Amino acid sequence: MVLLMLSKEEVLKIAQLARLELSPEEVVFFQNRLGRVLDYMKELNGVKLEAAATVRHVPEDAEPFREDVVEEAFDREAIMRNAPALDEGGFSLPAILESE
Amino acid sequence: MTDLNNKYEAVIGLEVHAQLLTKSKMFCSCANQFGAAINANICPVCTGQPGALPAVNRQAIELGVRAAMALNCQIRNESIFARKNYFYPDLPKGYQISQYEKPFCEKGSLTVRLKSGEQKQFGITRIHFEEDAGKNVHASHGTVVNLNRAGVPLIEIVSEPDMRTSHEAGQYLRALHSILQFGDICDGNMEQGNFRCDANISVRKRGDSKFGTKVELKNINSFRFVEKAIEYEIERQIDLVEKGEPIRQQTRTWNSSKNITELMREKESAHDYRYFPDPDLAPLVISEAWIKSIRSQMPEMPSQVLARFQKDYALSEYDAGVLTATKELASFYEQTAAQSKNPKASANWVANELLGRLNAAGKEIANSPVKAQQLGDLVTRIDQGEISGKIAKTVFEEMFLTGRNPAEIIKEKGLVQISDTGAIEVAIDKVIAANPSQVADYKAGKVKLLGFFVGQVMKETQGQANPGMVNELVKKKLD
Numbered sequence: 334m335v336l337l338m339l340s341k342e343e344v345l346k347i348a349q350l351a352r353l354e355l356s357p358e359e360v361v362f363f364q365n366r367l368g369r370v371l372d373y374m375k376e377l378n379g380v381k382l383e384a385a386a387t388v389r390h391v392p393e394d395a396e397p398f399r400e401d402v403v404e405e406a407f408d409r410e411a412i413m414r415n416a417p418a419l420d421e422g423g424f425s426l427p428a429i430l431e432s433e
Numbered sequence: 434m435t436d437l438n439n440k441y442e443a444v445i446g447l448e449v450h451a452q453l454l455t456k457s458k459m460f461c462s463c464a465n466q467f468g469a470a471i472n473a474n475i476c477p478v479c480t481g482q483p484g485a486l487p488a489v490n491r492q493a494i495e496l497g498v499r500a501a502m503a504l505n506c507q508i509r510n511e512s513i514f515a516r517k518n519y520f521y522p523d524l525p526k527g528y529q530i531s532q533y534e535k536p537f538c539e540k541g542s543l544t545v546r547l548k549s550g551e552q553k554q555f556g557i558t559r560i561h562f563e564e565d566a567g568k569n570v571h572a573s574h575g576t577v578v579n580l581n582r583a584g585v586p587l588i589e590i591v592s593e594p595d596m597r598t599s600h601e602a603g604q605y606l607r608a609l610h611s612i613l614q615f616g617d618i619c620d621g622n623m624e625q626g627n628f629r630c631d632a633n634i635s636v637r638k639r640g641d642s643k644f645g646t647k648v649e650l651k652n653i654n655s656f657r658f659v660e661k662a663i664e665y666e667i668e669r670q671i672d673l674v675e676k677g678e679p680i681r682q683q684t685r686t687w688n689s690s691k692n693i694t695e696l697m698r699e700k701e702s703a704h705d706y707r708y709f710p711d712p713d714l715a716p717l718v719i720s721e722a723w724i725k726s727i728r729s730q731m732p733e734m735p736s737q738v739l740a741r742f743q744k745d746y747a748l749s750e751y752d753a754g755v756l757t758a759t760k761e762l763a764s765f766y767e768q769t770a771a772q773s774k775n776p777k778a779s780a781n782w783v784a785n786e787l788l789g790r791l792n793a794a795g796k797e798i799a800n801s802p803v804k805a806q807q808l809g810d811l812v813t814r815i816d817q818g819e820i821s822g823k824i825a826k827t828v829f830e831e832m833f834l835t836g837r838n839p840a841e842i843i844k845e846k847g848l849v850q851i852s853d854t855g856a857i858e859v860a861i862d863k864v865i866a867a868n869p870s871q872v873a874d875y876k877a878g879k880v881k882l883l884g885f886f887v888g889q890v891m892k893e894t895q896g897q898a899n900p901g902m903v904n905e906l907v908k909k910k911l912d
Contacts, residue, residue: 399491401455403464409473412475423577423579426578
């Protein structure tokens with residue numbers, strides 16, 4: 334199998350989109366690792382699927398809808414406890430600066 | 434700019450986000466409610482807790498399908514929810530559930546009336562479902578996130594780039610707003626951000642088929658501001674082209690105190706949202722049977738109400754148009770007419786007196802101090818001869834200022850019309866005695882003086898005499 338390699342720039346772009354900081358060693362590691370994922374996708378693309386019907390991940394007759402009713406779903410305090418900091422009931426963050 | 438406006442044309446496309454009028458959110462049972470205490474309406478689903486699963490709100494789908502029908506769209510029986518991935522503090526999951534490749538409907542149209550009287554049809558590219566994000570409140574010491582709005586159901590309505598002027602864009606928005614309101618799809622409250630508009634604008638030389646570089650205008654919260662912002666933007670762009678400067682792809686916003694558009698951000702690179710089908714959600718199946726049932730419960734659309742007002746109440750197209758500008762106004766008028774049993778007079782009172790007065794006071798029909806039943810009652814009192822039309826205006830003014838019932842005001846101020854023959858005759862005798870020369874002239878053939886005598890009698894009775902009766906009795910006395 335020919336091993337695909339991602340360029341350093343491609344790995345850094347993906348890391349930026351995922352807001353991950355990678356060390357130079359990790360960049361090399363992911364050039365290889367993500368290449369292997371793409372290789373596997375290539376292999377999957379070779380599978381002949383024309384004859385098979387669309388496979389759903391839920392049964393056809395599953396009722397996927399919820400009625401429009403308001404319910405107390407959860408203890409709100411439990412969710413608020415996950416916040417690193419609160420400010421009068423809001424999740425408190427450092428000021429947001431726009432950046433790409 | 435006229436010459437330049439002949440040389441160039443603008444290409445405008447609009448994207449409208451409309452919050453759906455559901456009780457609960459799109460994918461969880463939290464209340465869809467504006468103005469609740471901060472983070473009062475949150476749960477594991479809308480705050481993106483690991484393992485929480487979304488469940489589609491049936492009513493949200495029905496409201497979206499209503500919009501699709503009202504906008505003549507082709508509905509897909511099976512569409513897909515997709516994840517739009519980006520990072521922002523108001524988006525707890527790190528993705529927004531939206532629809533991408535296969536929206537639930539496409540290829541619609543909206544026909545609007547322009548001020549020239551001409552009707553013009555604009556294409557609707559697509560409508561898709563998505564969830565709203567939360568709100569970041571920026572404070573001096575940092576940012577506070579309120580997730581009450583996170584997960585509120587939205588439809589995004591994307592138009593074709595079919596509009597050429599700010600007026601066309603404004604009329605498209607007004608018509609769309611009205612359809613969503615009449616359909617009980619969205620309440621249309623623009624101050625609360627329940628109906629939001631973004632506009633894409635570019636200019637090109639007339640006759641060119643290629644589009645120019647587009648600028649996106651965001652976060653404009655009134656129709657008038659959208660029109661002004663587009664006008665400004667068209668001139669700004671033509672000016673740049675004339676100077677030979679490039680138009681940069683930017684996102685701009687309207688500054689309503691300076692009357693200019695301002696730069697929000699430059700588009701450095703295309704956003705990379707990495708859309709993919711949401712594996713937590715089954716394909717959205719909208720069957721023909723469901724579509725049929727939604728169609729059968731479709732509320733009356735503005736164009737239908739307009740036609741009905743003309744037909745049932747014998748209103749002019751103009752009056753019917755004024756009274757169907759918003760759903761609240763149409764319903765206010767219908768209640769007034771039902772109360773008064775005089776649709777024509779009710780139309781005049783609502784369209785002229787009430788709207789004029791509201792306008793002057795900077796109020797909306799929803800907060801009118803005069804209620805429909807009260808106004809209907811006033812019209813009835815004129816029709817029954819209790820007060821004259823002129824006195825009614827005084828009563829109306831008092832109603833508007835105090836919110837009190839007409840009966841109370843008429844009684845308290847002693848404004849009841851004098852329809853008592855005896856009392857009117859007393860006043861007439863007085864006027865005749867005081868004006869002997871006019872009486873002589875009248876008898877000599879100057880019948881035009883009748884108006885003078887009627888006027889004097891009305892003055893004598895402080896405008897409270899029944900004018901019809903005065904007319905008749907004066908003639909009888911003098912002839």
